[in-house]
Amino acid sequence: MRPGTEEIWRWLDAVPDPEIPVISVVDLGIVREVAWAGDTLEVAVTPTYSGCPATSVIAMDIETALRDRGVGDIRIKTQISPPWTTDWLSEKGRARLEEYGIAPPRAAGGPERCPHCHSTQVIRISQFGSTPCKAQWRCSECLEPFDYFKCI
Amino acid sequence: MEARDGQLFEFLCRMGDNTLVLGHRVSEWCGHAPVLEEDIALANTALDLIGQTQMWLGLAAEVEGEGRSANDLAFLRDVWDFRNLLLVEQPNGDFGQTIMRQFLFDAWHLLMLKGLTESTEPRVAEIATKAVKEVQYHVERSADTVIGLGDGTSESHARMQKALDLLWPYVGEMFVADALDSALAEAGIAPDPASLRAEYDAHLETVMGEATLTLPESGFAQKGGKSGAQHSEHLGHMLAQMQWLQRAYPGASW
Numbered sequence: 001m002r003p004g005t006e007e008i009w010r011w012l013d014a015v016p017d018p019e020i021p022v023i024s025v026v027d028l029g030i031v032r033e034v035a036w037a038g039d040t041l042e043v044a045v046t047p048t049y050s051g052c053p054a055t056s057v058i059a060m061d062i063e064t065a066l067r068d069r070g071v072g073d074i075r076i077k078t079q080i081s082p083p084w085t086t087d088w089l090s091e092k093g094r095a096r097l098e099e100y101g102i103a104p105p106r107a108a109g110g111p112e113r114c115p116h117c118h119s120t121q122v123i124r125i126s127q128f129g130s131t132p133c134k135a136q137w138r139c140s141e142c143l144e145p146f147d148y149f150k151c152i
Numbered sequence: 153m154e155a156r157d158g159q160l161f162e163f164l165c166r167m168g169d170n171t172l173v174l175g176h177r178v179s180e181w182c183g184h185a186p187v188l189e190e191d192i193a194l195a196n197t198a199l200d201l202i203g204q205t206q207m208w209l210g211l212a213a214e215v216e217g218e219g220r221s222a223n224d225l226a227f228l229r230d231v232w233d234f235r236n237l238l239l240v241e242q243p244n245g246d247f248g249q250t251i252m253r254q255f256l257f258d259a260w261h262l263l264m265l266k267g268l269t270e271s272t273e274p275r276v277a278e279i280a281t282k283a284v285k286e287v288q289y290h291v292e293r294s295a296d297t298v299i300g301l302g303d304g305t306s307e308s309h310a311r312m313q314k315a316l317d318l319l320w321p322y323v324g325e326m327f328v329a330d331a332l333d334s335a336l337a338e339a340g341i342a343p344d345p346a347s348l349r350a351e352y353d354a355h356l357e358t359v360m361g362e363a364t365l366t367l368p369e370s371g372f373a374q375k376g377g378k379s380g381a382q383h384s385e386h387l388g389h390m391l392a393q394m395q396w397l398q399r400a401y402p403g404a405s406w
Contacts, residue, residue: 050282051203080207081278083285127293128193132200136189152285 003071005034008041015065018057019131022100025058029088032079041071044079049132049152086133086151103137103148111148114139124148153216156339160273161215162235163336165225166378168208169236172226173387174257175201176394177244186247193293197254200286207279227398231388238377239322241387245315248301248308252315255298258291259355260326260348267343276341295359302363313365324373327352332379 012034013026025031025045033044043062047055059076066074086105089097094104103111103122113120119141126136127150134147153161178198185191209222239257244250265287268280301308327349329337337344360367376382397404 047203049200049203049286050207051199051201053199080282083282126189126193127289128189128196130192132196136192150289152289 002036002039002041003069005036008034008066008071011065011069012043012062015058015061018054018061020097020100020102022096023089023093025062027090027093027096029090029093030058030084031062037075040073040075041066042075042077044077046079046084048084050080052132054131084152086149089149097149101146102134103146105149105151107151109151111137111146114142114144115146116144117142157215157217159332159335159339160276160341161212162332163342164208164212164215164276165233166235168205168212168222168225169234170240170257170261171201171208172205173234173236173390174240174254175199175205176390177240177242178250178254180244181250190247194250197290197293200283200290204279204283204286207282211275211279223398227395231383231391232380234383234387234391235378235380236387237322237325238374238384239319239325241377241384241390242319242322243386245318246311248311249315249318251294251297251301252312253319254290255294255359256319256323256356258287258294259352259359262287262291263348263351264343264345267348271342272340298359298365299363302360302365309364312363316360316365317368320368320370321372321374324371325375325377328373328375330379 009026009031012031013024015025017023017025017028020028028048030046030048031043032046033042035042043066045055045059045062055078059078063074063076089105097104098115101115103113103115106112110124111122114122117139119139121140122137123140124135124137125145129136129147129150133149133152135150136145137148138145175198178194178201181191181194182198183191185194205226206222209225213220213222213225237257239253242253244253262284265280265284269277269284271277271280298312302312303309304312327345329345333342333345336342337347356367374384377384
């Protein structure tokens with residue numbers, strides 16, 4: 001018997017993002033659709049940044065996770081429209097990012113506070129960071145540098 | 153290919169070759185930039201551009217329908233088949249020259265992509281809608297850096313002015329419409345390049361003003377890149393390095 005899509009969403013919520021393993025690919029908002037087409041399970045995935053090298057790893061991780069659950073016939077579709085936005089990050093994902101030391105994205109264009117000491121005295125070092133989706137900031141209070149998940 | 157597909161293919165190669173050639177050029181800085189933050193920023197910019205290349209050339213290959221892939225187009229075509237602007241194939245020079253080239257391109261790229269989000273060809277509009285978000289970050293940074301270096305020390309100011317003077321003749325090509333551009337504008341697939349000039353000039357005036365740099369007065373434009381008629385000698389050298397592996401070991405894969 002083939003599993004229902006709700007159950008599959010739950011399985012995918014256990015697949016970690018390869019770069020930021022505290023959040024799942026579902027938290028990240030890149031899994032856009034899960035549907036059965038006959039006996040084939042179709043999973044639509046959207047890239048975060050168009051050149052992000054994690055995209056192909058994510059597709060492989062999703063496929064592996066589903067195969068481990070006994071789903072053999074899988075089609076991963078890359079969907080670029082509508083384009084991914086940080087608005088699709090889940091609330092759970094945002095909270096976990098901060099616990100992990102990455103300030104979650106904010107519409108104002110910068111982090112609300114330092115993820116380490118929670119001071120609001122923060123300054124931008126560079127709009128580009130360790131992965132395409134992050135910028136580098138620093139706390140003026142505890143002086144620690146930190147990643148900010150930038151809005152797109 | 154039908155005539156419309158033929159035109160679309162040419163146009164997609166223009167977009168994809170711009171991002172491919174500039175993406176490769178910028179990637180040449182990886183591990184060599186003056187400071188770590190700039191190294192990371194350049195590598196990220198290059199990565200975005202290569203990602204956009206995959207979308208543009210991927211669609212080009214699909215439209216062409218000859219069974220070629222984005223990789224085939226990137227690695228198995230020779231200089232005369234490339235349709236990128238002459239600006240993006242110019243060598244990196246010093247860091248200032250690289251940043252000046254980036255800003256002159258980014259400012260055009262943003263306007264072009266914004267126009268393309270309204271394209272009557274939905275697949276083009278989809279790619280542009282994705283890419284425009286990334287390019288907004290590129291232009292913000294390259295403009296800031298041009299201002300920082302132009303209005304910096306006497307040494308950095310002199311180098312930025314020299315870079316602007318050197319690259320200025322390559323700006324015009326972005327805005328001169330040829331027969332293909334006119335046909336695409338007519339069909340609503342892409343904006344008429346000439347229509348982007350006023351906003352571009354206004355942006356440049358603001359940024360160069362803040363950077364205390366002087367825009368050259370000459371309107372002379374080097375042409376031949378996007379038509380493929382005559383690339384500069386630099387492109388062949390770049391391709392020799394970029395395509396070497398696929399040429400030496402046909403079909404090699406990871």
